[in-house]
Amino acid sequence: SQQGEEDPQALSIQEGENATMNCSYKTSINNLQWYRQNSGRGLVHLILIRSNEREKHSGRLRVTLDTSKKSSSLLITASRAADTASYFCATHSSNTGKLIFGQGTTLQVKP
Amino acid sequence: DAGVTQSPTHLIKTRGQQVTLRCSPKSGHDTVSWYQQALGQGPQFIFQYYEEEERQRGNFPDRFSGHQFPNYSSELNVNALLLGDSALYLCASSPSGTPYEQYFGPGTRLTVT
Numbered sequence: 001s002q003q004g005e006e007d008p009q010a011l012s013i014q015e016g017e018n019a020t021m022n023c024s025y026k027t028s029i030n031n032l033q034w035y036r037q038n039s040g041r042g043l044v045h046l047i048l049i050r051s052n053e054r055e056k057h058s059g060r061l062r063v064t065l066d067t068s069k070k071s072s073s074l075l076i077t078a079s080r081a082a083d084t085a086s087y088f089c090a091t092h093s094s095n096t097g098k099l100i101f102g103q104g105t106t107l108q109v110k111p
Numbered sequence: 112d113a114g115v116t117q118s119p120t121h122l123i124k125t126r127g128q129q130v131t132l133r134c135s136p137k138s139g140h141d142t143v144s145w146y147q148q149a150l151g152q153g154p155q156f157i158f159q160y161y162e163e164e165e166r167q168r169g170n171f172p173d174r175f176s177g178h179q180f181p182n183y184s185s186e187l188n189v190n191a192l193l194l195g196d197s198a199l200y201l202c203a204s205s206p207s208g209t210p211y212e213q214y215f216g217p218g219t220r221l222t223v224t
Contacts, residue, residue, distance in 0.1 A: 040218075
């Protein structure tokens with residue numbers, strides 16, 4: 001079963017614009033991660049935010065986490081055509097490594 | 112440092128057949144997880160192996176089984192294939208101390224006809 005729901009399902013922007021995608025989840029979590037997937041291949045880890053953190057930055061990426069609303073957002077600033085991909089949030093709740101993924105947001109960045 | 116590798120890249124099987132997919136973890140990782148990703152969906156957790164034992168299992172039937180070898184590599188076996196088993200199968204490895212920090216392989220695309 002999917003834990004997260006991502007919004008929007010698809011996003012199309014021009015190069016240089018910012019892209020924001022949101023993830024909502026249902027149960028309490030230990031941490032939340034964002035992954036990128038190009039053309040149905042393997043997932044690339046982008047950033048991890050722990051349940052006691054509210055915001056985290058990595059290069060052009062900014063992630064926020066609101067545990068009271070059970071939601072997270074990923075902001076990609078100054079987007080590039082190479083950012084075109086599907087983006088997934090994944091929550092971790094158990095004491096093992098099971099990740100529960102959302103449905104993903106497909107981002108298209110037009111040059 | 113080699114990342115997670117998976118073989119084969121693509122596979123076509125017929126309904127009712129059996130398939131074995133293979134995964135070699137990233138150097139230094141001892142935990143392997145398997146996920147199934149249907150087209151247009153997010154990955155779904157199948158199971159995780161640690162110390163050659165299945166540590167946790169997702170909501171998948173017994174037709175899905177796995178194995179982990181002493182060198183930490185892993186296999187995913189699927190018996191009695193159904194059309195609905197067509198998907199991208201992803202392997203992820205992680206260190207035992209942080210099993211949620213998962214590094215994914217490129218996946219195996221399985222098509223069942």
